[in-house]
Amino acid sequence: MKKLFISQPMRGKSDEEILKEREHAIQKAKELIGEEVEVLDTFFDDFDSNAKPLEYLARSIEYLSKADVAYFAQGWQEARGCRIEHECAVEYGIDRIE
Template identity: 65%
Template sequence: MKKVFISQPMRGKTENEILMERNRIIEEIQASIGDHEVLDTYFDDFGPGAKPLQYLAKSLWMLADADCAYFAPGWKDARGCRIEHDCAINYGITVLKD
């Protein structure tokens, strides 16, 4: 079973907007590659003083375990998503959509 990493811009979006987009992406992935495991990259376990780099560090930790990665629309405008994309490409993780 393939492990899929989802990278999506989150700045300026509500939790509901993020999760709705994530669910749409999961349905799209299911339709295109079938059986898979989506890595849980929506983190809500940091406190109010969390720094963006903490989220990115945890995301990269998860990306290292992925077989493939999906980049949601707008990723090119999001600093963290661009870093995740560079890492996926440079470390041989298959990019499903960008």
């Protein structure tokens, strides 16, 4: 079973919208990979209200390091965190679904 990392733009979206997009990404990844996946949970809700975006990104990259494949959701090219995650995936040879 492959470990799946999901990169998705989150700014300006409700938790409900984010989680719905994640579910779509999981189903699409399963179809494309052809097997079940272990989803690395990168929907963080344990930061305090003063957390900086870079703190979220740092933890995301930690999870990305454990992934076999990274799924980049629609709009990733316009989100700076997603672009950085993508660059890391490319540079470190993590398979990608775009």
